[in-house]
Amino acid sequence: MALxxxxxxxxxxxxxxxxxxxxxxxxxxxxxxxxxxxxxxQLHLMFAAFVLAVPMFALFIEYLGWRARKTDPASARRHxxxxxxxxxxxxxxxxxxxxxxxxxxxxxFTAYPRFMNYLSGVFGPTFxxxxxxFIAETLCLYxxxxxxxxxxxxxxxxxxxxxxxxxxxxxxxMFIADAWATFMMTxxxxxxxxxxxxxYDAVWNPGWMPLNVHxxxxxxxxxxxxxxxxxxxxxxxxxxxAERALYDWMGxxxxxxALFTMLFLPFAGYYFGFELFAFSATxxxxxxxxxxxxxxxxxxxxIATLFIGAAYYSWLGLLRIPGSERQQxxxxxxxxxxxxxxxxxxTPHTMAASLEESTGGFHPVLGALGVMAPxxxxxxxxxxxxxxxxxxxxRAGKVITVPWGGTGERIQWSLVGLTALAIxxxxxxxxxxxxxxxxxxSIWQIIVLMGGIVATFILDQFLMRGARTVxxxxxxxMPGRGQYVLVALAVVIVWLMGLMGYxxxxxxxxxxxxxxxxxxxxxxxxxxxxxxxxxITLITAIFFALLAVGFYISALARGEAAGADxxxxxxxxxxxxx
Amino acid sequence: MKPGTLARLRAAIPLPTGVxxxxxxxxxxxxxxxxxxxHSVILxxxxxxxxGLVIHVTLRDERMRRFAEFFLQKGTxxxxxxxxxxxALLAVPPLLLGxxxxxxxRPRYAxxxxxxxxxxxxxxxxxxxxxxxxxxxxxxxxxxxxFVSDGKKLYEANCAVCHGEKLDGQGVAAEGFRYPxxxxxxxxxxxxxxxxxxxxxxxLTVGGIQNQFNSAMPRWVAPSDNPDVSTLHSxxxxxxxxxxxxxxxxxxxxxxxxx
Numbered sequence: 135m136a137l138x139x140x141x142x143x144x145x146x147x148x149x150x151x152x153x154x155x156x157x158x159x160x161x162x163x164x165x166x167x168x169x170x171x172x173x174x175x176q177l178h179l180m181f182a183a184f185v186l187a188v189p190m191f192a193l194f195i196e197y198l199g200w201r202a203r204k205t206d207p208a209s210a211r212r213h214x215x216x217x218x219x220x221x222x223x224x225x226x227x228x229x230x231x232x233x234x235x236x237x238x239x240x241x242x243f244t245a246y247p248r249f250m251n252y253l254s255g256v257f258g259p260t261f262x263x264x265x266x267x268f269i270a271e272t273l274c275l276y277x278x279x280x281x282x283x284x285x286x287x288x289x290x291x292x293x294x295x296x297x298x299x300x301x302x303x304x305x306x307x308m309f310i311a312d313a314w315a316t317f318m319m320t321x322x323x324x325x326x327x328x329x330x331x332x333x334y335d336a337v338w339n340p341g342w343m344p345l346n347v348h349x350x351x352x353x354x355x356x357x358x359x360x361x362x363x364x365x366x367x368x369x370x371x372x373x374x375x376a377e378r379a380l381y382d383w384m385g386x387x388x389x390x391x392a393l394f395t396m397l398f399l400p401f402a403g404y405y406f407g408f409e410l411f412a413f414s415a416t417x418x419x420x421x422x423x424x425x426x427x428x429x430x431x432x433x434x435x436x437i438a439t440l441f442i443g444a445a446y447y448s449w450l451g452l453l454r455i456p457g458s459e460r461q462q463x464x465x466x467x468x469x470x471x472x473x474x475x476x477x478x479x480x481t482p483h484t485m486a487a488s489l490e491e492s493t494g495g496f497h498p499v500l501g502a503l504g505v506m507a508p509x510x511x512x513x514x515x516x517x518x519x520x521x522x523x524x525x526x527x528x529r530a531g532k533v534i535t536v537p538w539g540g541t542g543e544r545i546q547w548s549l550v551g552l553t554a555l556a557i558x559x560x561x562x563x564x565x566x567x568x569x570x571x572x573x574x575x576s577i578w579q580i581i582v583l584m585g586g587i588v589a590t591f592i593l594d595q596f597l598m599r600g601a602r603t604v605x606x607x608x609x610x611x612m613p614g615r616g617q618y619v620l621v622a623l624a625v626v627i628v629w630l631m632g633l634m635g636y637x638x639x640x641x642x643x644x645x646x647x648x649x650x651x652x653x654x655x656x657x658x659x660x661x662x663x664x665x666x667x668x669x670i671t672l673i674t675a676i677f678f679a680l681l682a683v684g685f686y687i688s689a690l691a692r693g694e695a696a697g698a699d700x701x702x703x704x705x706x707x708x709x710x711x712x
Numbered sequence: 713m714k715p716g717t718l719a720r721l722r723a724a725i726p727l728p729t730g731v732x733x734x735x736x737x738x739x740x741x742x743x744x745x746x747x748x749x750x751h752s753v754i755l756x757x758x759x760x761x762x763x764g765l766v767i768h769v770t771l772r773d774e775r776m777r778r779f780a781e782f783f784l785q786k787g788t789x790x791x792x793x794x795x796x797x798x799x800a801l802l803a804v805p806p807l808l809l810g811x812x813x814x815x816x817x818r819p820r821y822a823x824x825x826x827x828x829x830x831x832x833x834x835x836x837x838x839x840x841x842x843x844x845x846x847x848x849x850x851x852x853x854x855x856x857x858x859f860v861s862d863g864k865k866l867y868e869a870n871c872a873v874c875h876g877e878k879l880d881g882q883g884v885a886a887e888g889f890r891y892p893x894x895x896x897x898x899x900x901x902x903x904x905x906x907x908x909x910x911x912x913x914x915x916l917t918v919g920g921i922q923n924q925f926n927s928a929m930p931r932w933v934a935p936s937d938n939p940d941v942s943t944l945h946s947x948x949x950x951x952x953x954x955x956x957x958x959x960x961x962x963x964x965x966x967x968x969x970x971x
Contacts, residue, residue, distance in 0.1 A: 174894055191906055411970075414836060415839075415907070415908035415910075415911065415970055416834070416836045416839055416911075416969075417837070418906070418908075418970065419831045419833065419834070419906075419907065419911055420833050421905070423829065423830045423831030423906060424829050424830075424831050424832060424834075425829060425833035426833075427829055427830070427831075428827050428829075435759075438760070439763075442763065443768070445745055446767050446771075449767075450770075450771065453772070453773070462771070462772065465771050466768055466771065468769050469764055469768055469771070470764065472764075473760050473761065473763065473764035473767075476760055477756075477757050477760050477761075480756055480760070481753070481756075482753065483830065483902050484752060484828050484829070484830040484893070485750045485828075486752040486753075486825050486826065486827045486828065487747075487750035487751075487752070487825065488746075488750070488751065488822055488823075488825045489822045489823060490822070491748050491749075491751060493748040497747065497749065497750075497753075498747060499745065499901075500745075500749060500753060501746075504902065505901060505902045507901075535967035541808070565901065568899070572901075613773065613858070615770055643833070643836075644835060644837075645835075645836065648836060649836045649840060652837065663827070704830065
């Protein structure tokens with residue numbers, strides 16, 4: 135961070151007219167600078183995403199525990215343990231964020247001095263404010279984590295406030311960095327020559343808020359899946375059933391958080407894409423029909439893997455609940471619907487065909503599935519299926535006791551069916567409508583989906599009121615394959631984040647700042663799809679290697695004696711009954 | 713289904729056979745679709761199908777046990793039919809995989825399958841310089857009918873031979889351009905409806921064949937700084953005419969340019 139400030143200040147001086155000649159490009163990393171910056175930036179973003187997201191849901195879980203301190207002390211302690219367990223991954227990840235951030239700053243300022251000089255000139259004040267918030271976030275994080283034991287009981291509220299401040303500062307830090315990143319894509323607040331007119335507009339450029347929203351949600355998915363991957367690892371290594379029970383619960387919670395936030399991610403992505411297209415249709419062509427279009431087929435497959443994996447894990451979770459055979463039978467039906475939906479979603483518009491297979495690049499039957507409208511139908515119906523899975527999971531091991539239960543359930547499932555029907559009808563209408571109308575119908579599809587979910591969820595609260603529990607969830611009884619799914623999901627989300635990071639940045643093509651400052655360096659081109667996939671895989675491997683080393687060091691520091699520690703052992707014994 | 717029937721069915725067609733039959737059945741159906749579905753897409757679909765089948769088998773411990781027992785010859789009193797199925801399943805999938813590997817690697821003369829970009833990428837440094845005339849920048853309802861009519865004549869004289877009288881990509885010469893892509897079907901919502909006016913103008917005036925965009929579309933307007941450049945045909949449009957043709961494409965298909 136100090137490096138960024140130190141580098142930014144000379145940048146400001148140059149912007150005011152330093153006589154020193156400055157080279158446009160250099161290669162400080164002894165490799166293509168674009169590649170070096172790409173890897174450093176992506177690694178930094180991944181660690182940053184993790185340290186931003188984990189405090190959000192860890193704080194929420196801690197709050198749930200605090201709220202239950204009087205009514206259910208055992209549950210309160212369990213929630214507090216879970217929040218702390220998740221937070222224990224933070225300090226080392228935070229250090230790695232700072233290290234990769236410093237590497238990124240160094241590479242940017244040395245490899246792209248002209249560009250960084252310009253960016254410093256535009257964003258000078260934010261370069262000063264950013265480290266202040268970063269320091270505030272750092273202080274909150276370390277006090278929050280290391281003060282956990284001291285701020286229990288009467289002082290717990292102070293701990294919660296500290297956690298809240300940590301989240302607020304963390305979010306501000308991300309928002310500031312997002313302003314720089316989005317300015318490069320959708321510059322605002324500058325004239326045609328790139329001279330700053332309004333810092334406010336430069337920060338609040340067209341892409342800023344969509345990226346803020348998208349990153350906020352995606353970070354939580356990312357952090358939650360990494361936490362559940364960690365829990366799965368601990369589950370597989372657990373020596374006692376009680377330990378397995380707690381880590382099973384942690385994995386389940388992480389997956390649930392990820393699944394919930396993933397419901398909103400496609401729409402946050404469309405919102406971001408919508409703003410990008412509105413800013414310049416060149417983005418639309420580049421991303422959806424041009425050089426990066428096949429990236430989105432890969433993305434569709436990877437996202438499908440993510441959704442299917444998360445859903446599969448939740449279906450496997452029914453095995454923990456004795457007497458859930460009725461719900462388990464539905465898992466197979468949902469599986470078929472999910473796979474079918476994702477087949478539509480991943481269908482390319484322009485097919486890769488051999489000479490013999492070629493129908494001229496466009497298949498008269500399947501080609502129609504390749505455009506936005508059918509894909510929106512597919513993805514929205516997939517979300518309906520996932521929500522249906524959740525409703526079923528809630529019923530597992532329970533018997534509805536309200537007198538109007540039968541009618542209520544019929545109404546509820548009819549509403550789910552109606553939602554699916556309306557989404558399909560809107561999509562079919564949108565398919566034949568002009569692009570502007572199609573985009574509007576896709577927004578309506580989301581509104582219908584959300585309306586359907588809210589209505590049936592509220593109904594569900596009344597339906598399940600006083601429901602008789604006939605079988606408790608047997609934590610720790612989850613099959614081992616469920617844990618491997620969680621580990622796989624953690625790898626998939628990291629790879630996906632790498633892929634999308636590349637798409638977002640690559641969409642600018644040969645521009646440092648789109649339409650304002652061109653990248654004229656030797657490495658200004660985009661790599662082939664295969665090369666990009668290799669780099670993303672390498673980044674993923676480095677990320678996990680660093681994380682593994684970090685967690686190992688963190689475990690050394692904690693002594694790794696959960697079973698031997700009397701307090702933890704007591705909690706774990708409670709966990710068995712959780 | 714009655715429990716007895718289900719048990720008999722399970723005995724006759726064990727789970728692994730059922731899984732294989734479903735995968736093979738879907739594969740055959742996909743192969744039978746005409747026009748043919750490219751292998752790359754079938755591969756994608758089959759990946760999902762196999763993933764779905766793996767999920768189906770592993771959703772319950774009891775299914776996993778049945779699946780494993782079939783191959784481990786556990787369970788007493790297996791019929792001859794079941795034993796034959798086991799042998800077949802141990803032999804057929806590896807053979808199919810081997811055949812597929814051979815097929816994928818055997819030398820051939822056909823050009824390799826390549827991914828194709830429907831809309832070639834062009835930088836903002838090019839599109840940003842294209843000035844859209846005021847009349848076409850307005851809403852299509854306000855376009856001068858005479859301009860659209862001029863565009864129709866130009867289209868029918870120069871473009872319809874490939875792109876078709878009905879703008880559906882079915883012109884008389886279309887069959888000549890099968891690989892990798894046929895002339896665009898403008899009626900399809902995935903083509904001009906997705907594009908902006910500057911992009912349309914760039915595509916029409918610069919074309920594809922001279923720029924290695926993997927497209928047979930020729931350049932239709934000779935650039936002012938190089939009027940002698942080859943456009944591959946006898947008639948060159950001027951800039952005004954190019955815009956009129958673009959207006960006709962949108963009017964005739966009912967699509968609107970992307971803003």
